[in-house]
Amino acid sequence: MTKKIGKINFCTSVDGNHESKKRYVFYSYDKGSAALDFRLKNQKNEALDLTNVTVKLLFTAMQDNKERKFTYLDSQPIIENPEEGRIFYPFPDKLLNYEGEIKGYLYLDFEDGSHSDELSFTFTVVRSKIDETLEEVNDIYIKDFEQVRNEVFEAAKREKEAIEALRPELEANLVQLNEQVETLGQKVAINEVETDRLLQLIENKGVLTKKDFVLALARGYFEFEKELNFQGKIVGSMIENPNNASDNILLKEGNPMPTPNDSLKDMSSYPTPENARVVQAFNGTSSSSTSMTGWGNDDYHPFVRIQWDVVETIRRWLGEEYYLSFHAETMEQRVKFVEKGLWSITPLNEACASHFDEAKDDWFGGISVLWYDNASKMWNEFGRNEERKRIVMTQTIDKQETRRFLDNKGRVNILLFGDKANRIGLDYSKATLKITYRIYLTDILYYKRDPTIDRMQAQIQQLWDEVFKN
Numbered sequence: 155m156t157k158k159i160g161k162i163n164f165c166t167s168v169d170g171n172h173e174s175k176k177r178y179v180f181y182s183y184d185k186g187s188a189a190l191d192f193r194l195k196n197q198k199n200e201a202l203d204l205t206n207v208t209v210k211l212l213f214t215a216m217q218d219n220k221e222r223k224f225t226y227l228d229s230q231p232i233i234e235n236p237e238e239g240r241i242f243y244p245f246p247d248k249l250l251n252y253e254g255e256i257k258g259y260l261y262l263d264f265e266d267g268s269h270s271d272e273l274s275f276t277f278t279v280v281r282s283k284i285d286e287t288l289e290e291v292n293d294i295y296i297k298d299f300e301q302v303r304n305e306v307f308e309a310a311k312r313e314k315e316a317i318e319a320l321r322p323e324l325e326a327n328l329v330q331l332n333e334q335v336e337t338l339g340q341k342v343a344i345n346e347v348e349t350d351r352l353l354q355l356i357e358n359k360g361v362l363t364k365k366d367f368v369l370a371l372a373r374g375y376f377e378f379e380k381e382l383n384f385q386g387k388i389v390g391s392m393i394e395n396p397n398n399a400s401d402n403i404l405l406k407e408g409n410p411m412p413t414p415n416d417s418l419k420d421m422s423s424y425p426t427p428e429n430a431r432v433v434q435a436f437n438g439t440s441s442s443s444t445s446m447t448g449w450g451n452d453d454y455h456p457f458v459r460i461q462w463d464v465v466e467t468i469r470r471w472l473g474e475e476y477y478l479s480f481h482a483e484t485m486e487q488r489v490k491f492v493e494k495g496l497w498s499i500t501p502l503n504e505a506c507a508s509h510f511d512e513a514k515d516d517w518f519g520g521i522s523v524l525w526y527d528n529a530s531k532m533w534n535e536f537g538r539n540e541e542r543k544r545i546v547m548t549q550t551i552d553k554q555e556t557r558r559f560l561d562n563k564g565r566v567n568i569l570l571f572g573d574k575a576n577r578i579g580l581d582y583s584k585a586t587l588k589i590t591y592r593i594y595l596t597d598i599l600y601y602k603r604d605p606t607i608d609r610m611q612a613q614i615q616q617l618w619d620e621v622f623k624n
Contacts, residue, residue, distance in 0.1 A: 157187040158188045160178035160189070160190050161191045162190060162191070162192050162273070163193045164194055164272070164273050165196070165197070166197060166270070166272055167197060172271075172274055173273075173275065174274070174275040174276075176277075177278070178190075178277040179279075180278070180279050180280070181279070181280050181281070181282045182251065182279060182285050184250055185247045185250055186247075188244070188250065189242060189243060190245075190258075190277075191240070191241075192241040192260065194240075201237065202239035203236060203237055203239065204237075204240075204241070204262075205237065206264075206265040207233070207265070208263040209262060209263075210263065211231050211243060211258060211259070211260055211261075212259040212261070213227070213249065213256055213259075215256050215257070216254070221257075224248075224256075225470070225471075225473065227246045227249060229244055229245065229249075232244075252279055253279055253281045254279065255276060255277075255278050256276070256278070257274065257275070257276050258275050259273070259274050374595050375592040375593060375594045375595060377497070377591070378592075378593075379588060379589070379590055379591075380589055380591065381586055382397060382462050382463075382586060383397075383585075383587075384399070384436040397461065397463055398461045398463070399432070399433045399458060399459065399461065400418050400432055400433065400459055401456070401457065401458040401459075404454040405456075406454055411569075412459055412569070413526070414461065414526060414528070414562075415561065418459065433582070435582055435583050436460075436582065436583070437584070438504075438584040441544070441581060441582065442581075442582060443581040453576075454574055454575070454576070455571060455572055455573065455578075456507060456572040456578050456580035457569060457570060457571045457572065457580070458570040458582060460503075460568040460569070460585055461565040461566070462565060462566040463563075464492060464565065464589060465485070465488050465492050465563075465564025468492060468591065480597065485562070485564065489564045492591075493558060493559065493560050495591050495592045495593060495594065496553065496559050496560065496589060496590075497553050497590040497592050498552045498553060498589070498590040499566055499587060499590075500550040500551070500587070500588040500589075500590075501523070501525060501536070501548060501549070501568050501585070501586075502548040502584070502585065502586045502587070502588070503523045503537065503546070503548070503570060503582070503584070503585045504546045504582065504585070505521060505523070505582035505583070506521055506539050506543055506545065506580075506581050507520055507539075507572030507580045508520075508542045508578065508581075509575030509576075509577065510575060510576070510577040512576070518542070518573075519539060519540050519541045519543075521539050521570060522535050522538050523536060523547045523568065524536065524568070524569045524571060525551060525568055526561070526566075526569070527557055528558040528559070528560060528561050530556070533569055533571075536549040537549060544583055546584075566589075
């Protein structure tokens with residue numbers, strides 16, 4: 155329950171009075187109880203009508219003498235009473251994990267396409283005394299990154315000494331190692347700085363606990379789970395969502411199945427100008443359907459193609475810098491890089507289909523949900539619903555050497571495919587995609603690819619296996 159509410163009353167103006175004079179202080183222990191309550195008025199000192207208006211909030215903080223923005227917050231501003239110009243923003247926990255002064259900016263997007271920069275405000279987050287005891291337990295947020303970085307490099311120094319002790323035994327098989335180690339030693343200073351920057355990027359962009367960090371060192375990778383959804387895809391919303399879904403009304407039996415890059419408008423079997431359309435459900439709060447009757451034969455399937463943009467989702471999560479650090483500049487390079495770390499996908503779809511069997515003079519259900527393997531160029535079924543009511547169809551699909559989840563545009567493709575009939579309908583309401591993504595330590599430590607490091611990969615792996623064989 156929200157108990158600590160900072161109220162900010164503000165009248166829109168062009169006279170330079172843009173910043174609120176309020177200076178609220180919140181504490182790290184205020185999780186679930188802190189919020190900001192904005193009351194906006196127009197230049198006539200009347201309540202600003204926020205009907206059909208989208209509110210955007212940007213938060214920044216100073217780091218390394220630069221103003222940097224918070225890019226991953228799970229709380230959205232709520233327009234409580236549009237006619238009264240009231241906006242309510244409950245603080246997400248991740249904002250309260252930061253310690254220091256935070257600056258906020260409030261923007262409005264209007265239905266006619268115009269925009270307005272309305273307000274800036276400042277508040278401070280202070281670490282609560284009770285949080286200081288968290289250093290005594292294992293599962294804590296990493297507050298002192300410098301300490302963790304030093305521990306990593308101290309561990310690396312110890313392992314280097316262990317490798318040096320083993321080198322006489324291994325030199326018979328690694329005659330070129332001495333010269334290459336000297337070359338690599340010249341790169342250590344640069345690589346430490348670059349590695350530090352990448353680890354800092356991971357820590358800044360997500361919640362990383364000390365337990366997660368230790369586990370990553372033991373198994374060789376960081377592992378994250380993220381859920382993709384269609385939040386912001388509701389009709390009338392101005393929130394951009396990288397994911398896409400379209401239904402095509404009908405597909406004639408025997409015609410080629412849709413592929414990731416097919417234009418659904420071009421392949422529609424139902425000859426109307428409508429053809430493919432953007433779906434308006436899949437947000438879990440409403441449903442949508444498509445249907446057709448009176449064909450007089452049993453040769454048509456209703457279907458919906460869903461495309462989850464994983465490459466763009468990771469860019470928004472970790473930033474453009476993440477890809478550029480690993481020299482993944484083109485879409486082809488990014489697809490290859492993300493595919494390596496995409497360990498599993500778990501699609502969830504809530505849908506059903508119905509068709510009329512003239513021979514039996516009765517209605518029946520029947521819908522399959524499939525995922526597209528870009529290696530075999532085939533759809534693979536992972537869920538089935540025989541009923542005429544919507545049920546959830548889901549399954550975790552693990553990475554295998556012969557599978558490739560992403561198409562050439564970095565998307566995971568899912569297909570809802572109804573049984574064929576002459577009178578058919580397809581009803582859907584919710585879809586999400588959970589991904590398990592790994593960032594490998596070997597990529598972080600050796601991401602600065604050059605000929606010397608490339609030649610050493612096999613030899614370093616031999617040394618690694620020898621050192622850790624017990």
